[in-house]
Amino acid sequence: MIATVVICFMNGLGFVSWGIIGLVVLFVAVEAVILLYYKNTFQLWALQRPWNLISRLLLPLVEIVDSIGAGNTNNCMITFNQYGKNFCASGEVWMGSFAEVKKSVQNPQGRNFWLGEHPLLPSSLPHGESGRCLFLLSLASKAVGGTGDHEAFRKCVVDTLLSDATVARESDSVAKEIMDSLTADFAKIDSGFDFYNSPVGGNQEFWTKYLHHVMFGLDIKNKEVMDTLNSLFTGDMALMHYLYPFGYVPHFNLHSQIAKVAELYEKSPAFKNFKVKAEYNNMTAKELALLMTSIMRIAGVQGSRMLAWFCTSGVIYGNLRIDAREVWDTIDLSNEDDLKKYVLEVSRLSPPVTVSHRVAMEDFSCEIAGKTYNFPKGTKVAIPLVFANIDQDVWGADVWEFNHKRPGLEKNHAGFNSVDGVGNRECPGKSLVMRTMVRILQDLGKERRKQKASA
Numbered sequence: 001m002i003a004t005v006v007i008c009f010m011n012g013l014g015f016v017s018w019g020i021i022g023l024v025v026l027f028v029a030v031e032a033v034i035l036l037y038y039k040n041t042f043q044l045w046a047l048q049r050p051w052n053l054i055s056r057l058l059l060p061l062v063e064i065v066d067s068i069g070a071g072n073t074n075n076c077m078i079t080f081n082q083y084g085k086n087f088c089a090s091g092e093v094w095m096g097s098f099a100e101v102k103k104s105v106q107n108p109q110g111r112n113f114w115l116g117e118h119p120l121l122p123s124s125l126p127h128g129e130s131g132r133c134l135f136l137l138s139l140a141s142k143a144v145g146g147t148g149d150h151e152a153f154r155k156c157v158v159d160t161l162l163s164d165a166t167v168a169r170e171s172d173s174v175a176k177e178i179m180d181s182l183t184a185d186f187a188k189i190d191s192g193f194d195f196y197n198s199p200v201g202g203n204q205e206f207w208t209k210y211l212h213h214v215m216f217g218l219d220i221k222n223k224e225v226m227d228t229l230n231s232l233f234t235g236d237m238a239l240m241h242y243l244y245p246f247g248y249v250p251h252f253n254l255h256s257q258i259a260k261v262a263e264l265y266e267k268s269p270a271f272k273n274f275k276v277k278a279e280y281n282n283m284t285a286k287e288l289a290l291l292m293t294s295i296m297r298i299a300g301v302q303g304s305r306m307l308a309w310f311c312t313s314g315v316i317y318g319n320l321r322i323d324a325r326e327v328w329d330t331i332d333l334s335n336e337d338d339l340k341k342y343v344l345e346v347s348r349l350s351p352p353v354t355v356s357h358r359v360a361m362e363d364f365s366c367e368i369a370g371k372t373y374n375f376p377k378g379t380k381v382a383i384p385l386v387f388a389n390i391d392q393d394v395w396g397a398d399v400w401e402f403n404h405k406r407p408g409l410e411k412n413h414a415g416f417n418s419v420d421g422v423g424n425r426e427c428p429g430k431s432l433v434m435r436t437m438v439r440i441l442q443d444l445g446k447e448r449r450k451q452k453a454s455a
Protein backbone atom coordinates (compact mmCIF):
# COMPACT_ATOMS: atom_id res chain seq x y z
CA MET A 1 0.00 0.00 0.00
CA ILE A 2 2.85 2.35 0.88
CA ALA A 3 4.40 1.56 -2.53
CA THR A 4 1.10 2.39 -4.30
CA VAL A 5 0.86 5.72 -2.49
CA VAL A 6 4.47 6.63 -3.41
CA ILE A 7 4.12 5.50 -7.05
CA CYS A 8 0.88 7.48 -7.47
CA PHE A 9 2.53 10.60 -6.02
CA MET A 10 5.52 10.14 -8.36
CA ASN A 11 3.25 9.76 -11.38
CA GLY A 12 1.18 12.85 -10.76
CA LEU A 13 -1.75 10.90 -9.30
CA GLY A 14 -1.62 12.67 -5.96
CA PHE A 15 -5.42 12.57 -5.60
CA VAL A 16 -5.27 8.72 -5.56
CA SER A 17 -2.55 8.80 -2.88
CA TRP A 18 -4.54 11.28 -0.79
CA GLY A 19 -7.62 9.12 -1.23
CA ILE A 20 -5.76 6.07 0.08
CA ILE A 21 -4.25 8.03 2.98
CA GLY A 22 -7.69 9.39 3.84
CA LEU A 23 -9.22 5.90 3.91
CA VAL A 24 -6.43 4.61 6.13
CA VAL A 25 -6.85 7.52 8.56
CA LEU A 26 -10.61 6.93 8.60
CA PHE A 27 -10.08 3.20 9.26
CA VAL A 28 -7.67 3.88 12.13
CA ALA A 29 -10.00 6.51 13.62
CA VAL A 30 -13.02 4.18 13.49
CA GLU A 31 -11.01 1.31 15.03
CA ALA A 32 -9.75 3.63 17.78
CA VAL A 33 -13.28 4.81 18.64
CA ILE A 34 -14.53 1.20 18.75
CA LEU A 35 -11.65 0.07 20.93
CA LEU A 36 -11.98 3.01 23.29
CA TYR A 37 -15.75 3.17 23.66
CA TYR A 38 -17.59 0.24 22.07
CA LYS A 39 -15.18 -2.69 22.31
CA ASN A 40 -17.59 -5.26 23.69
CA THR A 41 -20.80 -4.01 22.10
CA PHE A 42 -19.21 -3.91 18.65
CA GLN A 43 -17.91 -7.47 19.07
CA LEU A 44 -21.36 -8.60 20.22
CA TRP A 45 -22.83 -7.13 17.03
CA ALA A 46 -20.09 -8.40 14.71
CA LEU A 47 -19.87 -11.94 16.08
CA GLN A 48 -23.57 -12.45 15.31
CA ARG A 49 -22.94 -11.53 11.67
CA PRO A 50 -19.39 -12.59 10.78
CA TRP A 51 -20.19 -12.53 7.03
CA ASN A 52 -21.11 -8.84 7.16
CA LEU A 53 -18.62 -6.61 5.34
CA ILE A 54 -18.26 -4.26 8.33
CA SER A 55 -17.52 -7.20 10.65
CA ARG A 56 -14.97 -8.60 8.22
CA LEU A 57 -13.31 -5.25 7.85
CA LEU A 58 -13.25 -4.04 11.44
CA LEU A 59 -13.36 -7.12 13.68
CA PRO A 60 -9.88 -8.59 12.98
CA LEU A 61 -7.97 -5.63 14.38
CA VAL A 62 -10.39 -5.17 17.27
CA GLU A 63 -10.03 -8.81 18.32
CA ILE A 64 -6.22 -8.69 18.14
CA VAL A 65 -5.91 -5.52 20.20
CA ASP A 66 -8.56 -6.65 22.70
CA SER A 67 -6.97 -10.10 23.08
CA ILE A 68 -3.74 -8.59 24.43
CA GLY A 69 -5.20 -7.84 27.84
CA ALA A 70 -8.63 -9.52 27.87
CA GLY A 71 -7.58 -12.69 29.70
CA ASN A 72 -5.66 -11.08 32.52
CA THR A 73 -7.71 -11.73 35.69
CA ASN A 74 -7.75 -8.07 36.71
CA ASN A 75 -9.00 -6.99 33.27
CA CYS A 76 -11.55 -9.71 32.72
CA MET A 77 -13.08 -9.00 36.14
CA ILE A 78 -13.73 -5.43 34.96
CA THR A 79 -15.68 -6.79 31.97
CA PHE A 80 -17.38 -9.37 34.22
CA ASN A 81 -18.53 -6.61 36.57
CA GLN A 82 -19.88 -4.62 33.62
CA TYR A 83 -21.72 -7.38 31.73
CA GLY A 84 -21.96 -10.45 33.96
CA LYS A 85 -20.87 -14.02 33.20
CA ASN A 86 -21.41 -13.76 29.43
CA PHE A 87 -20.07 -11.15 27.02
CA CYS A 88 -18.10 -10.73 23.81
CA ALA A 89 -14.39 -9.96 23.90
CA SER A 90 -11.18 -10.93 22.07
CA GLY A 91 -13.25 -11.98 19.05
CA GLU A 92 -15.00 -14.66 21.09
CA VAL A 93 -18.25 -15.21 22.95
CA TRP A 94 -17.29 -15.68 26.59
CA MET A 95 -19.71 -17.94 28.46
CA GLY A 96 -18.61 -18.02 32.06
CA SER A 97 -21.22 -19.67 34.24
CA PHE A 98 -19.95 -22.72 36.09
CA ALA A 99 -22.52 -24.88 34.27
CA GLU A 100 -21.43 -23.64 30.83
CA VAL A 101 -17.70 -24.03 31.56
CA LYS A 102 -18.31 -27.50 32.98
CA LYS A 103 -20.21 -28.50 29.83
CA SER A 104 -17.41 -27.14 27.63
CA VAL A 105 -14.49 -28.80 29.39
CA GLN A 106 -16.24 -32.12 29.86
CA ASN A 107 -17.25 -32.52 26.21
CA PRO A 108 -15.41 -32.96 22.90
CA GLN A 109 -14.32 -29.64 21.44
CA GLY A 110 -13.77 -28.12 18.04
CA ARG A 111 -10.52 -26.13 18.08
CA ASN A 112 -8.58 -23.76 15.88
CA PHE A 113 -5.52 -21.57 16.06
CA TRP A 114 -6.32 -19.86 19.33
CA LEU A 115 -4.82 -20.06 22.78
CA GLY A 116 -7.59 -19.12 25.17
CA GLU A 117 -8.19 -15.49 24.25
CA HIS A 118 -5.16 -15.13 21.93
CA PRO A 119 -5.07 -15.68 18.16
CA LEU A 120 -2.09 -17.85 17.24
CA LEU A 121 0.29 -17.60 14.32
CA PRO A 122 -0.01 -21.05 12.69
CA SER A 123 3.51 -20.94 11.21
CA SER A 124 4.93 -20.49 14.73
CA LEU A 125 3.30 -23.67 16.00
CA PRO A 126 5.13 -26.99 15.89
CA HIS A 127 4.57 -28.98 12.69
CA GLY A 128 5.69 -32.49 11.81
CA GLU A 129 7.80 -33.59 8.86
CA SER A 130 4.59 -34.24 6.91
CA GLY A 131 3.34 -30.73 7.68
CA ARG A 132 0.73 -31.84 10.22
CA CYS A 133 0.08 -29.49 13.15
CA LEU A 134 1.31 -30.89 16.45
CA PHE A 135 0.05 -28.23 18.84
CA LEU A 136 -2.37 -30.07 21.14
CA LEU A 137 -4.37 -27.00 22.02
CA SER A 138 -5.23 -26.35 18.36
CA LEU A 139 -6.37 -29.89 17.54
CA ALA A 140 -10.10 -30.68 17.51
CA SER A 141 -11.44 -33.71 19.37
CA LYS A 142 -12.10 -36.75 17.20
CA ALA A 143 -15.76 -36.89 18.24
CA VAL A 144 -16.42 -33.54 16.56
CA GLY A 145 -14.55 -34.14 13.34
CA GLY A 146 -10.90 -34.08 14.42
CA THR A 147 -8.37 -36.48 12.88
CA GLY A 148 -7.72 -38.29 16.15
CA ASP A 149 -4.34 -36.55 16.42
CA HIS A 150 -5.30 -34.79 19.65
CA GLU A 151 -6.07 -38.01 21.50
CA ALA A 152 -3.12 -39.91 19.98
CA PHE A 153 -0.50 -37.19 20.52
CA ARG A 154 -1.74 -36.50 24.04
CA LYS A 155 -1.35 -40.18 24.91
CA CYS A 156 2.15 -40.13 23.46
CA VAL A 157 3.03 -37.10 25.67
CA VAL A 158 1.67 -38.72 28.80
CA ASP A 159 3.22 -42.16 28.19
CA THR A 160 6.64 -40.73 27.34
CA LEU A 161 7.03 -37.74 29.64
CA LEU A 162 4.65 -38.19 32.56
CA SER A 163 5.57 -41.78 33.26
CA ASP A 164 6.68 -43.81 36.29
CA ALA A 165 10.26 -42.73 35.49
CA THR A 166 9.14 -39.08 35.91
CA VAL A 167 7.68 -39.83 39.33
CA ALA A 168 10.86 -41.70 40.31
CA ARG A 169 13.08 -38.75 39.32
CA GLU A 170 10.99 -36.44 41.51
CA SER A 171 12.54 -38.01 44.58
CA ASP A 172 16.11 -38.54 43.40
CA SER A 173 19.16 -36.65 44.63
CA VAL A 174 19.23 -34.20 41.70
CA ALA A 175 15.61 -33.17 42.31
CA LYS A 176 16.48 -32.63 45.97
CA GLU A 177 19.48 -30.49 45.05
CA ILE A 178 17.35 -28.32 42.75
CA MET A 179 14.76 -27.96 45.50
CA ASP A 180 17.46 -27.08 48.06
CA SER A 181 18.87 -24.38 45.87
CA LEU A 182 15.37 -22.92 45.46
CA THR A 183 15.11 -22.74 49.25
CA ALA A 184 18.57 -21.16 49.49
CA ASP A 185 17.54 -18.51 46.93
CA PHE A 186 14.29 -17.89 48.81
CA ALA A 187 16.33 -17.22 51.95
CA LYS A 188 18.18 -14.46 50.07
CA ILE A 189 15.05 -12.35 49.40
CA ASP A 190 15.64 -10.20 52.50
CA SER A 191 19.14 -9.42 51.34
CA GLY A 192 17.81 -8.11 48.02
CA PHE A 193 17.70 -11.17 45.72
CA ASP A 194 14.95 -10.82 43.09
CA PHE A 195 13.61 -14.33 43.68
CA TYR A 196 10.71 -14.09 41.21
CA ASN A 197 12.30 -12.23 38.30
CA SER A 198 15.99 -13.06 38.35
CA PRO A 199 16.98 -14.94 35.18
CA VAL A 200 19.55 -16.83 37.24
CA GLY A 201 18.36 -18.97 40.14
CA GLY A 202 15.10 -18.28 41.99
CA ASN A 203 11.64 -19.20 40.79
CA GLN A 204 12.37 -18.83 37.04
CA GLU A 205 15.35 -21.12 36.73
CA PHE A 206 13.94 -23.56 39.27
CA TRP A 207 11.05 -24.59 37.02
CA THR A 208 13.25 -24.86 33.94
CA LYS A 209 15.66 -27.12 35.80
CA TYR A 210 13.19 -29.13 37.82
CA LEU A 211 10.73 -29.93 35.03
CA HIS A 212 13.48 -30.77 32.55
CA HIS A 213 15.13 -33.02 35.07
CA VAL A 214 12.03 -34.91 36.14
CA MET A 215 10.19 -35.06 32.82
CA PHE A 216 13.09 -35.53 30.39
CA GLY A 217 15.94 -36.70 32.62
CA LEU A 218 18.13 -33.98 31.07
CA ASP A 219 21.51 -33.29 32.64
CA ILE A 220 20.72 -29.88 34.07
CA LYS A 221 24.19 -29.63 35.59
CA ASN A 222 25.66 -29.43 32.10
CA LYS A 223 26.23 -25.77 31.18
CA GLU A 224 25.56 -26.33 27.49
CA VAL A 225 22.21 -27.99 28.28
CA MET A 226 21.20 -25.14 30.57
CA ASP A 227 22.30 -22.46 28.10
CA THR A 228 20.16 -24.08 25.42
CA LEU A 229 17.15 -24.34 27.75
CA ASN A 230 17.59 -20.82 29.11
CA SER A 231 17.62 -19.41 25.57
CA LEU A 232 13.97 -20.46 25.29
CA PHE A 233 12.71 -20.43 28.86
CA THR A 234 14.17 -17.32 30.47
CA GLY A 235 11.82 -14.35 30.69
CA ASP A 236 8.13 -13.90 29.95
CA MET A 237 8.14 -12.69 26.36
CA ALA A 238 8.51 -16.04 24.57
CA LEU A 239 4.74 -16.35 24.23
CA MET A 240 4.89 -13.57 21.61
CA HIS A 241 6.58 -15.97 19.19
CA TYR A 242 3.36 -18.00 19.06
CA LEU A 243 0.87 -15.13 18.84
CA TYR A 244 -0.63 -13.59 15.73
CA PRO A 245 0.59 -11.16 14.44
CA PHE A 246 3.44 -10.64 16.90
CA GLY A 247 5.19 -13.84 15.83
CA TYR A 248 6.02 -12.15 12.51
CA VAL A 249 8.24 -9.63 14.29
CA PRO A 250 11.87 -10.83 13.93
CA HIS A 251 12.63 -9.82 17.55
CA PHE A 252 10.13 -12.42 18.83
CA ASN A 253 11.20 -15.17 16.44
CA LEU A 254 12.36 -18.24 18.39
CA HIS A 255 12.57 -20.86 15.64
CA SER A 256 16.30 -21.49 16.02
CA GLN A 257 16.14 -21.73 19.86
CA ILE A 258 13.16 -24.10 19.54
CA ALA A 259 15.03 -26.34 17.10
CA LYS A 260 17.97 -26.62 19.53
CA VAL A 261 15.74 -27.40 22.51
CA ALA A 262 13.86 -30.02 20.45
CA GLU A 263 17.19 -31.65 19.60
CA LEU A 264 18.00 -31.86 23.31
CA TYR A 265 14.61 -33.40 24.04
CA GLU A 266 15.01 -35.99 21.30
CA LYS A 267 18.31 -37.13 22.80
CA SER A 268 17.06 -37.08 26.40
CA PRO A 269 16.77 -40.22 28.55
CA ALA A 270 12.96 -39.97 28.43
CA PHE A 271 13.10 -40.56 24.65
CA LYS A 272 15.52 -43.48 24.86
CA ASN A 273 12.96 -46.22 24.31
CA PHE A 274 10.65 -44.17 22.12
CA LYS A 275 8.87 -46.16 19.43
CA VAL A 276 6.68 -44.98 16.58
CA LYS A 277 3.28 -46.57 17.23
CA ALA A 278 -0.06 -46.64 15.45
CA GLU A 279 -1.83 -45.72 18.71
CA TYR A 280 0.13 -42.42 18.65
CA ASN A 281 -0.91 -41.83 15.01
CA ASN A 282 2.68 -42.69 14.09
CA MET A 283 4.07 -39.68 15.90
CA THR A 284 7.85 -39.57 15.45
CA ALA A 285 10.39 -38.72 18.16
CA LYS A 286 11.15 -35.47 16.36
CA GLU A 287 7.46 -34.57 16.28
CA LEU A 288 7.05 -35.29 19.99
CA ALA A 289 10.15 -33.23 20.77
CA LEU A 290 8.81 -30.27 18.80
CA LEU A 291 5.36 -30.58 20.35
CA MET A 292 6.95 -30.55 23.81
CA THR A 293 8.87 -27.32 23.19
CA SER A 294 5.55 -25.48 22.84
CA ILE A 295 3.92 -27.26 25.77
CA MET A 296 6.86 -26.65 28.09
CA ARG A 297 7.16 -23.01 27.10
CA ILE A 298 3.47 -22.10 27.08
CA ALA A 299 1.95 -24.39 29.72
CA GLY A 300 4.62 -26.16 31.77
CA VAL A 301 7.21 -23.60 32.77
CA GLN A 302 5.18 -20.40 32.43
CA GLY A 303 2.05 -21.66 34.23
CA SER A 304 4.01 -23.29 37.03
CA ARG A 305 6.12 -20.19 37.64
CA MET A 306 3.00 -18.09 37.96
CA LEU A 307 1.36 -20.56 40.30
CA ALA A 308 4.42 -20.54 42.59
CA TRP A 309 4.46 -16.74 42.50
CA PHE A 310 0.79 -16.49 43.49
CA CYS A 311 1.25 -19.04 46.29
CA THR A 312 4.47 -17.80 47.89
CA SER A 313 4.92 -14.08 47.20
CA GLY A 314 1.93 -12.51 48.96
CA VAL A 315 0.94 -10.73 45.75
CA ILE A 316 -2.59 -9.31 45.67
CA TYR A 317 -3.83 -10.20 42.19
CA GLY A 318 -7.15 -10.86 40.50
CA ASN A 319 -9.67 -12.12 43.04
CA LEU A 320 -6.92 -12.98 45.52
CA ARG A 321 -7.40 -10.00 47.79
CA ILE A 322 -5.34 -11.09 50.80
CA ASP A 323 -1.66 -11.81 51.38
CA ALA A 324 -2.06 -15.59 51.10
CA ARG A 325 1.18 -16.17 52.99
CA GLU A 326 -0.72 -15.38 56.18
CA VAL A 327 -2.76 -18.54 55.57
CA TRP A 328 0.30 -20.54 54.47
CA ASP A 329 1.94 -19.63 57.80
CA THR A 330 -0.90 -21.28 59.71
CA ILE A 331 -0.89 -24.61 57.85
CA ASP A 332 0.77 -27.66 59.35
CA LEU A 333 3.52 -28.23 56.77
CA SER A 334 3.36 -31.98 57.17
CA ASN A 335 -0.30 -31.90 56.13
CA GLU A 336 0.00 -32.37 52.36
CA ASP A 337 -3.74 -32.36 51.88
CA ASP A 338 -4.11 -28.91 53.43
CA LEU A 339 -1.19 -27.58 51.39
CA LYS A 340 -2.80 -28.92 48.23
CA LYS A 341 -6.06 -27.23 49.16
CA TYR A 342 -4.15 -23.99 49.76
CA VAL A 343 -2.74 -24.16 46.19
CA LEU A 344 -6.21 -24.85 44.81
CA GLU A 345 -7.76 -21.96 46.71
CA VAL A 346 -5.02 -19.54 45.58
CA SER A 347 -5.50 -20.63 41.98
CA ARG A 348 -9.29 -20.51 42.28
CA LEU A 349 -9.03 -16.81 43.06
CA SER A 350 -6.04 -16.06 40.84
CA PRO A 351 -5.58 -18.71 38.16
CA PRO A 352 -2.37 -18.89 36.09
CA VAL A 353 -4.45 -19.96 33.06
CA THR A 354 -7.65 -17.96 32.96
CA VAL A 355 -9.26 -18.88 29.64
CA SER A 356 -9.47 -21.85 27.30
CA HIS A 357 -11.30 -21.86 23.95
CA ARG A 358 -13.41 -23.93 21.57
CA VAL A 359 -15.16 -23.47 18.26
CA ALA A 360 -18.97 -23.74 18.27
CA MET A 361 -19.93 -26.80 16.22
CA GLU A 362 -23.50 -25.54 15.77
CA ASP A 363 -25.56 -22.36 15.99
CA PHE A 364 -26.20 -21.35 19.59
CA SER A 365 -27.67 -18.59 21.68
CA CYS A 366 -26.81 -17.10 25.03
CA GLU A 367 -27.95 -14.37 27.33
CA ILE A 368 -25.80 -11.26 27.61
CA ALA A 369 -26.75 -8.50 30.05
CA GLY A 370 -30.34 -9.76 30.21
CA LYS A 371 -30.98 -10.23 26.46
CA THR A 372 -30.71 -13.35 24.31
CA TYR A 373 -28.43 -13.27 21.27
CA ASN A 374 -27.85 -15.83 18.50
CA PHE A 375 -24.46 -16.80 17.09
CA PRO A 376 -23.65 -18.99 14.09
CA LYS A 377 -21.77 -22.28 13.95
CA GLY A 378 -18.02 -21.61 13.74
CA THR A 379 -18.07 -18.79 16.32
CA LYS A 380 -15.06 -18.85 18.63
CA VAL A 381 -16.13 -19.45 22.22
CA ALA A 382 -13.93 -18.49 25.16
CA ILE A 383 -14.11 -20.83 28.16
CA PRO A 384 -13.38 -18.56 31.13
CA LEU A 385 -12.15 -21.06 33.74
CA VAL A 386 -11.58 -18.02 35.94
CA PHE A 387 -15.33 -17.22 36.06
CA ALA A 388 -16.35 -20.83 36.78
CA ASN A 389 -14.16 -20.60 39.85
CA ILE A 390 -16.11 -17.65 41.24
CA ASP A 391 -19.66 -18.58 40.28
CA GLN A 392 -21.71 -17.84 43.37
CA ASP A 393 -24.33 -20.42 42.36
CA VAL A 394 -21.79 -23.14 43.06
CA TRP A 395 -19.32 -21.60 45.52
CA GLY A 396 -21.88 -19.83 47.71
CA ALA A 397 -22.05 -16.43 49.35
CA ASP A 398 -18.46 -16.57 50.63
CA VAL A 399 -17.10 -17.01 47.09
CA TRP A 400 -14.74 -14.00 47.40
CA GLU A 401 -13.26 -15.12 50.70
CA PHE A 402 -10.09 -17.15 50.98
CA ASN A 403 -11.04 -20.46 52.53
CA HIS A 404 -8.92 -23.42 51.54
CA LYS A 405 -11.17 -25.64 53.63
CA ARG A 406 -14.29 -24.78 51.63
CA PRO A 407 -16.43 -27.77 50.66
CA GLY A 408 -16.21 -28.88 47.04
CA LEU A 409 -12.93 -27.08 46.37
CA GLU A 410 -11.20 -29.93 44.57
CA LYS A 411 -14.37 -31.23 42.94
CA ASN A 412 -15.47 -27.90 41.45
CA HIS A 413 -12.11 -26.30 40.66
CA ALA A 414 -11.96 -25.68 36.89
CA GLY A 415 -8.43 -24.24 36.71
CA PHE A 416 -6.84 -27.28 35.11
CA ASN A 417 -9.40 -27.48 32.33
CA SER A 418 -11.64 -30.09 33.90
CA VAL A 419 -14.37 -30.26 36.51
CA ASP A 420 -14.53 -33.11 39.00
CA GLY A 421 -11.52 -34.64 37.24
CA VAL A 422 -13.60 -35.10 34.07
CA GLY A 423 -12.43 -33.61 30.78
CA ASN A 424 -10.28 -35.24 28.14
CA ARG A 425 -8.36 -32.02 27.75
CA GLU A 426 -7.53 -31.76 31.44
CA CYS A 427 -3.98 -30.51 31.98
CA PRO A 428 -1.94 -33.72 32.09
CA GLY A 429 0.74 -31.93 34.14
CA LYS A 430 -1.72 -31.30 37.00
CA SER A 431 -0.55 -34.04 39.38
CA LEU A 432 3.12 -33.25 38.81
CA VAL A 433 2.67 -29.55 39.36
CA MET A 434 0.50 -30.08 42.46
CA ARG A 435 3.05 -32.46 44.01
CA THR A 436 5.83 -29.98 43.25
CA MET A 437 3.89 -27.06 44.72
CA VAL A 438 3.25 -29.00 47.94
CA ARG A 439 6.97 -29.72 48.19
CA ILE A 440 7.85 -26.07 47.55
CA LEU A 441 5.38 -24.89 50.19
CA GLN A 442 6.89 -27.33 52.67
CA ASP A 443 10.52 -26.39 52.02
CA LEU A 444 10.06 -22.65 51.60
CA GLY A 445 7.52 -22.68 54.44
CA LYS A 446 10.11 -24.14 56.82
CA GLU A 447 12.62 -21.51 55.71
CA ARG A 448 10.05 -18.74 56.14
CA ARG A 449 9.18 -19.91 59.65
CA LYS A 450 12.85 -20.20 60.58
CA GLN A 451 13.48 -16.62 59.43
CA LYS A 452 10.41 -15.32 61.26
CA ALA A 453 11.46 -17.04 64.46
CA SER A 454 14.93 -15.54 64.34
CA ALA A 455 13.72 -12.02 63.43
Ligand code: HEM
Residues within 6 Å of the ligand: 115, 116, 136, 137, 154, 157, 211, 295, 299, 300, 301, 303, 304, 307, 347, 351, 352, 353, 355, 356, 357, 385, 415, 416, 417, 424, 425, 426, 427, 428, 429, 430, 432, 433
Ligand atom coordinates in the same frame (compact mmCIF):
# COMPACT_ATOMS: atom_id res chain seq x y z
C1 HEM B 1 4.22 -29.50 34.99
C2 HEM B 1 3.78 -28.46 34.37
C3 HEM B 1 2.71 -28.56 33.30
C4 HEM B 1 2.66 -29.40 32.23
C5 HEM B 1 3.68 -30.44 31.81
C6 HEM B 1 1.43 -29.12 31.53
C7 HEM B 1 1.02 -29.75 30.37
C8 HEM B 1 -0.11 -29.45 29.67
C9 HEM B 1 -0.49 -30.04 28.39
C10 HEM B 1 0.30 -31.09 27.63
C11 HEM B 1 -1.67 -29.49 28.02
C12 HEM B 1 -2.48 -29.78 26.75
C13 HEM B 1 -3.57 -30.79 27.07
C14 HEM B 1 -4.45 -31.11 25.91
O1 HEM B 1 -4.65 -30.28 25.01
O2 HEM B 1 -4.99 -32.21 25.91
C15 HEM B 1 -2.05 -28.57 29.06
C16 HEM B 1 -3.21 -27.85 29.06
C17 HEM B 1 -3.57 -27.05 30.08
N1 HEM B 1 -2.88 -26.78 31.24
FE1 HEM B 1 -1.12 -27.55 31.78
N2 HEM B 1 0.76 -28.11 32.19
C18 HEM B 1 1.51 -27.75 33.28
C19 HEM B 1 1.21 -26.79 34.19
C20 HEM B 1 0.02 -26.15 34.26
C21 HEM B 1 -0.35 -25.18 35.26
C22 HEM B 1 0.51 -24.69 36.41
C23 HEM B 1 -1.63 -24.79 34.98
C24 HEM B 1 -2.49 -23.82 35.72
C25 HEM B 1 -2.93 -23.95 36.92
C26 HEM B 1 -2.06 -25.51 33.81
C27 HEM B 1 -3.30 -25.42 33.23
C28 HEM B 1 -3.63 -25.95 32.01
C29 HEM B 1 -4.87 -25.65 31.31
C30 HEM B 1 -5.99 -24.76 31.80
C31 HEM B 1 -4.83 -26.33 30.10
C32 HEM B 1 -5.88 -26.34 28.99
C33 HEM B 1 -5.62 -25.22 28.02
C34 HEM B 1 -6.52 -25.30 26.83
O3 HEM B 1 -6.85 -26.40 26.38
O4 HEM B 1 -6.91 -24.24 26.32
N3 HEM B 1 -1.03 -26.32 33.40
N4 HEM B 1 -1.10 -28.58 30.06
